[in-house]
Amino acid sequence: MRLNKIDFEFIHFKSIDSTNNYAKTLCNQNLINKVIIADTQTAGRTTKKQCWISPKGNLYFSIILPLKCEKNLPEFSFISALSIVESIKEISTPQNIIKIKWPNDILLNKQKLCGILIEKENDKVIIGIGINIISSPDVSLTRYPTTNLKKNNIKTTPSKLAELVLEKLVNNINLRNNNGFKAIISKIIPYMYKFNDTIYLEINNQKLSGIFCGLDETGALLLKTDDETKVIFSGEMTKENFI
Numbered sequence: 001m002r003l004n005k006i007d008f009e010f011i012h013f014k015s016i017d018s019t020n021n022y023a024k025t026l027c028n029q030n031l032i033n034k035v036i037i038a039d040t041q042t043a044g045r046t047t048k049k050q051c052w053i054s055p056k057g058n059l060y061f062s063i064i065l066p067l068k069c070e071k072n073l074p075e076f077s078f079i080s081a082l083s084i085v086e087s088i089k090e091i092s093t094p095q096n097i098i099k100i101k102w103p104n105d106i107l108l109n110k111q112k113l114c115g116i117l118i119e120k121e122n123d124k125v126i127i128g129i130g131i132n133i134i135s136s137p138d139v140s141l142t143r144y145p146t147t148n149l150k151k152n153n154i155k156t157t158p159s160k161l162a163e164l165v166l167e168k169l170v171n172n173i174n175l176r177n178n179n180g181f182k183a184i185i186s187k188i189i190p191y192m193y194k195f196n197d198t199i200y201l202e203i204n205n206q207k208l209s210g211i212f213c214g215l216d217e218t219g220a221l222l223l224k225t226d227d228e229t230k231v232i233f234s235g236e237m238t239k240e241n242f243i
Helices: 019-027 075-091 158-179 181-191
Strands: 009-016 034-041 059-066 098-101 105-108 111-121 124-131 198-203 206-215 221-224 229-232
Touching: 009 019, 019 034, 019 059, 019 111, 019 124, 034 158, 059 158, 075 098, 075 105, 075 111, 075 124, 075 158, 075 181, 098 181, 124 158, 158 181, 181 206, 206 229
Parallel strands: 009 034
Antiparallel strands: 034 059, 059 124, 098 105, 105 111, 111 124, 198 206, 206 221, 221 229
């Protein structure tokens, strides 16, 4: 069934512990197509269960969608990243460089702009998104340099940006449903940071380097080394990639 942006209901909070937590409550009431947005969060979190600092003025929201097949859950991470990049590009200026650090970190001029948290609850998927609009965490508190839209002369509001990201997300999910995930991979490749360049990865405390030569049909990273092309399903780009 084709998704339509007008089918989604926005639920707004001035403050909440976590938009993803509230989304889980709605999932347990068997509700879908809900967008939970908050001015601030008191217990926002990242994929690694770290605290996501959530001051007023930035965007914090979660989207509830039906999950037809659990094996497709990782696809939503890439679809979300693509939708955010397309949204920022639409409101940005040409001099700003917007990229995706594999698998789903959004970089604006080589600095981290946002966080994506994908969670499953029963037969639903929750897409949690935090985007730095007017402020960003102190670099001493993060692994990588961070930035925000205001710092890069990009003007918007949390509500306007949420509407735009939702529009792009709906379009990309419909594309995936009609043409398969390969259509998303084709769209996302040009936005990948360090594509066709040497990258440095850390996997299970081991360092690995090679040429980032593509993504497979699942979104796994293809790394060309001296003797083979490795398929990387999980890992972290190290700080050497930002020198």
